[in-house]
Amino acid sequence: xxxxxxxxxxxxxxxxxxxxxxxxxxxxxxxxxxxxxxxxxxxxxxxxxxxxxxxxxxxxxxxxxxxxxxxxxxxxxxxxxxxxxxxxxxxxxxxxxxxxxxxxxxxxxxxxxxxxxxxxxxxxxxxxxxxxxxxxxxxxxxxxxxxxxxxxxxxxxxxxxxxxxxxxxxxxxxxxxxxxxxxxxxxxxxxxxxxxxxxxxxxxxxxxxxxxxxxxxxxxxxxxxxxxxxxxxxxxxxxxxxxxxxxxxxxxxxxxxxxxxxxxxxxxxxxxxxxxxxxxxxxxxxxxxxxxxxxxxxxxxxxxxxxxxxxxxxxxxxxxxxxxxxxxxxxxxxxxxxxxxxxxxxxxxxxxxxxxxxxxxxxxxxxxxxxxxxxxxxxxxxxxxxxxxxxxxxxxxxxxxxxxxxxxxxxxxxxxxxxxxxxxxxxxxxxxxxxxxxxxxxxxxxxxxxxxxxxxxxxxxxxxxxxxxxxxxxxxxxxxxxxxxxxxxxxxxxxxxxxxxxxxxxxxxxxxxxxxxxxxxxxxxxxxxxxxxxxxxxxxxxxxxxxxxxxxxxxxxxxxxxxxxxxxxxxxxxxxxxxxxxxxxxxxxxxxxxxxxxxxxxxxxxxxxxxxxxxxxxxxxxxxxxxxxxxxxxxxxxxxxxxxxxxxxxxxxxxxxxxxxxxxxxxxxxxxxxxxxxxxxxxxxxxxxxxxxxxxxxxxxxxxxxxxxxxxxxxxxxxxxxxxxxxxxxxxxxxxxxxxxxxxxxxxxxxxxxxxxxxxxxxxxxxxxxxxxxxxxxxxxxxxxxxxxxxxxxxxxxxxxxxxxxxxxxxxxxxxxxxxxxxxxxxxxxxxxxxxxxxxxxxxxxxxxxxxxxxxxxxxxxxxxxxxxxxxxxxxxxxxxxxxxxxxxxxxx
RNA sequence: AGGGCCUUAGCUCAGUUGGUAGAGCGCCACCCUUACAAGGUGGAUGUCAUCGGUUCGACCCCGGUAGGCCCUACCA
Numbered sequence: 002x003x004x005x006x007x008x009x010x011x012x013x014x015x016x017x018x019x020x021x022x023x024x025x026x027x028x029x030x031x032x033x034x035x036x037x038x039x040x041x042x043x044x045x046x047x048x049x050x051x052x053x054x055x056x057x058x059x060x061x062x063x064x065x066x067x068x069x070x071x072x073x074x075x076x077x078x079x080x081x082x083x084x085x086x087x088x089x090x091x092x093x094x095x096x097x098x099x100x101x102x103x104x105x106x107x108x109x110x111x112x113x114x115x116x117x118x119x120x121x122x123x124x125x126x127x128x129x130x131x132x133x134x135x136x137x138x139x140x141x142x143x144x145x146x147x148x149x150x151x152x153x154x155x156x157x158x159x160x161x162x163x164x165x166x167x168x169x170x171x172x173x174x175x176x177x178x179x180x181x182x183x184x185x186x187x188x189x190x191x192x193x194x195x196x197x198x199x200x201x202x203x204x205x206x207x208x209x210x211x212x213x214x215x216x217x218x219x220x221x222x223x224x225x226x227x228x229x230x231x232x233x234x235x236x237x238x239x240x241x242x243x244x245x246x247x248x249x250x251x252x253x254x255x256x257x258x259x260x261x262x263x264x265x266x267x268x269x270x271x272x273x274x275x276x277x278x279x280x281x282x283x284x285x286x287x288x289x290x291x292x293x294x295x296x297x298x299x300x301x302x303x304x305x306x307x308x309x310x311x312x313x314x315x316x317x318x319x320x321x322x323x324x325x326x327x328x329x330x331x332x333x334x335x336x337x338x339x340x341x342x343x344x345x346x347x348x349x350x351x352x353x354x355x356x357x358x359x360x361x362x363x364x365x366x367x368x369x370x371x372x373x374x375x376x377x378x379x380x381x382x383x384x385x386x387x388x389x390x391x392x393x394x395x396x397x398x399x400x401x402x403x404x405x406x407x408x409x410x411x412x413x414x415x416x417x418x419x420x421x422x423x424x425x426x427x428x429x430x431x432x433x434x435x436x437x438x439x440x441x442x443x444x445x446x447x448x449x450x451x452x453x454x455x456x457x458x459x460x461x462x463x464x465x466x467x468x469x470x471x472x473x474x475x476x477x478x479x480x481x482x483x484x485x486x487x488x489x490x491x492x493x494x495x496x497x498x499x500x501x502x503x504x505x506x507x508x509x510x511x512x513x514x515x516x517x518x519x520x521x522x523x524x525x526x527x528x529x530x531x532x533x534x535x536x537x538x539x540x541x542x543x544x545x546x547x548x549x550x551x552x553x554x555x556x557x558x559x560x561x562x563x564x565x566x567x568x569x570x571x572x573x574x575x576x577x578x579x580x581x582x583x584x585x586x587x588x589x590x591x592x593x594x595x596x597x598x599x600x601x602x603x604x605x606x607x608x609x610x611x612x613x614x615x616x617x618x619x620x621x622x623x624x625x626x627x628x629x630x631x632x633x634x635x636x637x638x639x640x641x642x643x644x645x646x647x648x649x650x651x652x653x654x655x656x657x658x659x660x661x662x663x664x665x666x667x668x669x670x671x672x673x674x675x676x677x678x679x680x681x682x683x684x685x686x687x688x689x690x691x692x693x694x695x696x697x698x699x700x701x702x703x704x705x706x707x708x709x710x711x712x713x714x715x716x717x718x719x720x721x722x723x724x725x726x727x728x729x730x731x732x733x734x735x736x737x738x739x740x741x742x743x744x745x746x747x748x749x750x751x752x753x754x755x756x757x758x759x760x761x762x763x764x765x766x767x768x769x770x771x772x773x774x775x776x777x778x779x780x781x782x783x784x785x786x787x788x789x790x791x792x793x794x795x796x797x798x799x800x801x802x803x804x805x806x807x808x809x810x811x812x813x814x815x816x817x818x819x820x821x822x823x824x825x826x827x828x829x830x831x832x833x834x835x836x837x838x839x840x841x842x843x844x845x846x847x848x849x850x851x852x853x854x855x856x857x858x859x860x861x862x863x864x865x866x867x868x869x870x871x872x873x874x875x876x877x878x879x880x881x882x883x884x885x886x887x888x889x890x891x892x893x894x
Numbered sequence: 895a896g897g898g899c900c901u902u903a904g905c906u907c908a909g910u911u912g913g914u915a916g917a918g919c920g921c922c923a924c925c926c927u928u929a930c931a932a933g934g935u936g937g938a939u940g941u942c943a944u945c946g947g948u949u950c951g952a953c954c955c956c957g958g959u960a961g962g963c964c965c966u967a968c969c970a
Contacts, residue, residue: 006929008929008930009930009932010932194966194967194968201970217970218969218970219970220970221970232970265969265970266969266970268969269969269970270969270970273970274969274970275970276970277970281970283968283969283970284970342968342969342970343967343968388898388899391897391898392897392898392965392966395897395898395965395966396965396966399966399967487964487965555918556906556907558907558908559908561899561900561907562963562964563906563907564906564907566905566906566919568905568906568918568919568920569906569918569919571919571932572918572919572932573918574932575930575932575933576932577932578930578932578933579929579930579932579933581929581930582929582930582932582933583929583930584929585929585930586929586930587929588929589929590929634910636910638907638908639908642908642917642918645917645918646917653929653930654934657929746935746936749935749936750935750936750937751936752924752935752936753923753924753935753936753937754936754937756923756924757924758924758925759924759925759927759934759935759936760925760927790927845914846914849914850914853913853914853950853951856950856951857950858949858950858951859950859951860950861950862949862950862951863913863950863951864913867913867951870913871913871914874914878914
């Protein structure tokens with residue numbers, strides 16, 4: 002039985018081998034049809050361009066914990082992996098690669114370029130999958146899906162056509178956020194607003210037919226080229242006479258009207274607003290309302306177009322400079338003041354986003370969002386933590402139509418065909434051969450692709466074979482839970498809910514668990530530019546995947562952001578090592594042990610078990626109960642920490658120490674009992690641990706004398722299903738051990754405080770004040786001697802307490818005084834100060850409790866049991882303090 | 895501007911129906927005791943941000959203030 006395990010746990014020797022074993026055994030596979038209850042989770046698909054970062058590590062670990070836990074509970078647990086084509090990101094990466102080779106996307110043409118992207122995907126697309134394996138993700142690889150797979154594409158087209166036919170997907174010329182480097186529209190969500198230092202330019206426009214000028218304020222003077230009005234507040238006395246007149250724009254000499262609208266804020270700037278309907282969202286609304294001209298001044302690449310006279314061809318920033326110079330020469334600029342305002346940046350390229358008028362496809366969100374709001378309001382979908390419900394509903398209330406077309410090549414091409422002979426647009430699931438309107442053959446497909454999030458929104462069912470009617474959907478849709486960060490609630494969660502309800506008629510998931518974002522140890526966002534990102538794969542290589550996972554889960558308390566610290570990781574690496582060594586100790590003491598046959602766990606009777614055995618088994622039951630409860634409530638940190646403290650501070654610190662005399666002793670029968678308890682408990686510890694630390698638990702499990710086929714498919718320890726074994730535990734024994742532990746700790750405390758060397762043995766008198774205590778002490782005398790390193794221990798009253806250290810112990814209704822003669826061992830002044838310190842502390846407590854008990858209103862209003870508990874507490878502390886006072890007196894005699 | 899969150903030990907954070915404040919790390923002291931020095935034993939450390947209210951009793955419930963974070967929306 003004796004295995005030669007190294008005295009340190011080396012995750013690198015274990016993890017890859019174990020992962021391969023699981024895969025070979027097909028343990029991650031779920032059944033499309035099964036008698037087991039289903040549990041399903043869809044992995045938020047990472048970008049194909051991506052590397053695993055800490056955010057993934059957290060996100061995936063949470064999901065893996067849930068899936069492994071449910072799998073062990075006997076569910077048909079399915080975790081579906083996949084990756085996202087990530088239109089913009091991937092196209093950018095490949096374009097950059099090509100540029101290095103001197104190639105250009107536009108020169109190559111669409112088809113050749115897409116060939117290159119696919120090649121890139123074949124080569125690098127699996128990178129993140131191998132990193133997920135390092136983490137231990139127990140995903141069902143057979144179900145792996147890519148967002149551009151044929152099946153998904155079919156789903157995308159079906160949804161597009163469905164929405165189009167319903168009138169919920171339309172084409173329109175509207176003002177959109179335009180990213181000049183991408184030469185594409187982007188959605189509102191892809192625009193990040195940042196406060197930016199700029200200037201507020203005051204421009205004096207001459208009013209036609211007068212010698213007056215009208216001064217307007219703007220942060221973007223170059224947009225004057227697209228102005229089609231100047232607007233003032235109708236009640237603004239300063240400008241009453243000007244309303245209805247016109248002004249002529251300098252240089253380009255275009256005449257525009259002065260109009261009035263209550264939208265204008267009289268307090269800001271000069272109270273006069275230049276209106277540029279084609280390049281500002283607010284002005285766009287004004288333009289529509291007042292029927293103004295929409296003058297586009299930009300080309301798709303962000304340079305000024307033919308409407309811009311001498312400045313045509315310049316980029317906006319250059320044009321601004323030149324226009325300002327010219328205006329200064331002409332005295333049109335009366336003032337430039339520094340001004341801070343929010344500027345929209347493209348979250349992909351970092352470029353300033355230009356509002357740009359163009360023809361795009363939009364999803365009408367009004368009718369989609371209403372049911373999506375209801376299912377959250379009526380808790381068909383539950384957010385955890387609940388607070389995110391508000392965030393979600395707020396967004397759903399102000400939701401605007403969603404611009405879904407992108408002027409890119411990499412993605413799902415929009416299934417709309419235009420006719421060269423008529424105006425008809427043909428929208429179709431299958432590639433049409435002729436125009437729906439005139440039947441002409443001269444049709445060509447829309448050049449644009451769909452926003453990546455369009456296909457992501459269908460993910461919960463497009464990955465399960467929809468639009469075909471598959472068993473997988475029947476079994477696994479709606480999924481059990483969606484785990485993700487709060488940064489994509491709007492991007493993704495909301496859209497899945499809308500699409501799921503519309504296309505499947507049911508919610509895509511029952512629960513949404515929102516976790517926080519990972520920050521560095523100083524609380525900053527991890528980012529490439531700050532150089533503070535920590536690579537999880539590096540951490541796995543240095544500390545092991547289990548330690549990393551445990552670190553993340555031990556902090557996963559409230560869904561708040563969490564700070565990552567390597568120190569903490571080291572601590573949990575040590576924990577893994579602790580378990581490893583506890584196993585090593587146990588296995589090296591298994592000689593002669595025969596594992597009980599399957600299903601006959603209780604091969605011993607209660608009478609054969611020591612108090613320590615019964616205590617440990619009782620505690621095991623508590624842990625099993627609590628851990629499951631915590632997991633049920635998704636309180637991951639509580640679950641992880643409970644396993645940690647039980648394993649380290651109960652099993653290792655106490656039980657293993659209690660077991661040593663038996664294991665090293667001669668009583669073979671007793672030894673076998675202890676071996677059984679060790680084997681059974683370790684087996685339960687690794688099973689409890691498995692979702693959190695799958696590798697080490699599987700590795701140890703396989704070495705245990707009591708085990709099943711594999712840890713990953715064994716049962717998760719559950720109190721109600723583990724009665725045979727847990728029935729051997731006893732609450733009474735548990736109390737007994739707690740008293741013994743307190744006695745030992747008290748002796749150790751006196752030793753430590755009096756600076757008596759750890760190895761120095763001395764005599765102790767234990768004086769029980771009641772029969773029960775007497776019995777308990779008698780039963781555990783040898784353990785006390787051993788663990789407190791004593792010479793001798795008498796369970797009786799010592800005739801003289803002169804120059805003795807005394808520690809009164811009160812636990813429940815048991816009372817024991819620990820008495821240690823100090824004469825000859827140490828000077829007594831340390832003991833004096835130890836006692837003084839303790840007495841002082843306890844006296845504060847006495848005062849506090851007395852205050853309560855002397856308060857009539859407390860006695861009158863507080864529940865009886867609270868009052869009673871306080872009374873007992875007071876009595877026990879008082880008796881302790883009395884003992885210590887007497888002891889103090891004797892020491893100074 | 896509106897909304898949300900946070901403030902507890904030196905650090906990171908728990909604290910779930912209100913009933914003598916907890917963990918991990920770090921720190922101090924003593925120990926290489928045959929599972930583990932990635933270890934053992936013992937120890938120190940808190941006006942629970944602040945002010946007020948409710949209550950017999952508040953870290954917890956309510957309100958004000960200060961500081962920090964996040965989101966949404968932006969006045970050109």
